[in-house]
Amino acid sequence: MTQNSWPGAHGGGWDGAPQWGGWRPAAPQPGVIPLRPLALGEIISGSFATIRAHWKTLAGVVLAVQAVVLPAMALVVGVAVAAVHDHFEPVFDPPFGEEPPTEHIVPLVVAAIAVFVLLFAIGVMGISVVAALCPAVLKEAVMGRPTTFRALWRTSVRRAPAVAGALFLGILIAASPVFAVLAVWVPLAVSAGSRDGAVALLGLLPLLMLAAMPLAVWLNVRFGLTSAVVVLEGAGPVTGLRRSAALVRGDWWRIFGYTVVAVMLAGAIAYAIQLPFNLIGTFAMMPALQAIPEGGTPSAGAIAALVFAFLLMLFGGAAGQIFQIGFGQLASAMLYVDQRIRREGLAEALLAELAAAPVAASAPPAAGTAAAAPPQPAGDGDS
Template sequence: MIPLRPLSLGDIITGSFATIRGHWKTLAGVALAVQAVVLPVMALVVGIAVVSVRSHFAPVFHPPFGEDPAPEHVVPLVVAAVVVFALLMAVGVLGMAVIAALCPAVLKEAVTGRPTTFRALWRASVRRAPAVAGAMFLSGLIAASPVFAVLAVWLPLVFSAGHGESSLALLGILPLLMLAAAPAAVWLGIRFGLAPAVVVMEGAGPVTALRRSTALVRGEWWRIFGYTVVSVMLAGAISYATQIPFNLVGSFAMMPALNGLPEHGALSAGAVASLVLALVLLFLGGAAGQVFQIGFSHLASAMLYVDQRIRREGLAEAILTDLAAAPAPPAPTGPAPAATGPQRPEGDGQS
């Protein structure tokens, strides 16, 4: 699927498509399995939080006329919101990390042409998902550090300025400061962008993966940046185009449920069936879009990792050497088959 030579942009795009085409069942199956686990867990987290602080909703959102909500009601809601946000982020990052770990694992087998199974790739992606999540979290945190630095300087200035023209001027300066921080954030993001592939391909830890990504990107930042931008834009376009049919059919399927919604009472059986069908279609569309949006981007990133190792570390020669040194299949055992047909006698004088 992937030529063992320095890769061009066309090779990376066609190789990513070829990998998806050859392993689409595995990619789609893992994406559906991740959503089937992540979505119920998220719903459970939100449900537990709502039940825990349900008694504080009315005093905060509907306080007596002319009174402010009491702190004993506001604080539990704020704490619950922070905890839910952190848990949802952790669950979402872990789910995304499983898919991010699957793509290099698939590519690792595609580079050498070795067949694999869904179970083996699923186990490999789940096993490396925590390390991939750690690498993604650290790289995102470091890439966002210029933005955090801007906010760390800007927020105290705004609070100290209070109300007035100076405060409005500081609000107008914030977009300019963010624009100034954006190039540094992009530079750091590309610098550490190969870390998830390093985690899966080399079995490295998050910190080691960040260092390896830095070493592989050094001197090739602009080329990797250009290839990454094209890959992300292409993945977004394909993801959007993939979801359009599912969203259209799901919207049409939801219309009978909306039209049959009574003012009082339960939905009819037909309306419930239409609503379930619409939700299933939207779920499938989201899963298909996720395969391309996340899968294609991480496959392209893993292809860039392979390309950099081919260019700098002789990966192609190492792979060919390993394949050439692979043991030959064992010869069949047992008695030799009997010869068929007339045998030519020795020394018949013919050559």
């Protein structure tokens, strides 16, 4: 799925006007969706079909990401706690009537900031691998081809830095109206000469935010296809943002509506996934808490029950969040495919690629000639 100008991109086929007598030929469907412009139900059902068809590979890559991300986060927290352990007691349990000394507060603040930055960076990279995984698996699902853990892991990890850069730039640009409001409001609030003036400015902030939010939402939808572009076209972050804006242009309202439905559905299912884990964890935690004597030491059984309940709720929350992120990215990649079918003749190109695949596989290169190297994507310079 490289960015090319294929024949038949603007008319005829399955995305043009009705054929003879209003009859439209049935679109071929080699994979999870028919190769024609998609309705909302087909985008949702295609995303679910992709999960059903490739759930083992998806789960394997996601578990591998968690196996790297969670120990890395635990290591960062453990190192930080060990480094500033001696400063906890003077700050959180100072002598009666005394303020914590500055030489103990500063290391804790610095360590907290460093831990936050490192955990944020590790979390973003983990999310970026999942965000790169979804378009990669969708490409094979649309073409009806099998996937392997190794191929998807390699693609996801290789494109994760570019996806992370694209996500960061997209969020930064989409949040720029909010930042602009804060850049104006904070100096005014600081320079307010009276308490009444500060209260009036505080009441003005929600109105300013309300005015900025539509622009932020518009920008967020405009750049919503960036991850799919970065993965499927091999583009860099800046090229991905530009391509997403070009694909969304003229269809913003339809893509916005489809995205809202997909996000709401993903959130509802994620909540349903978390709910049983939270209920079981809560019911397991309540007897353990009641068994702890007031002012006494909890028993080993109570500690084990609390740890079990905490891990259960943590697992449920992680599973729900992973599904919510993954389904949202699959729906976004499905919208990318839909837009390219509508505008750039992607259906015809995919059918030609599928038709040529057996021929290419059965025809060995001529003797004395080297195999041609695949063309490099045009967007690699930005990654």
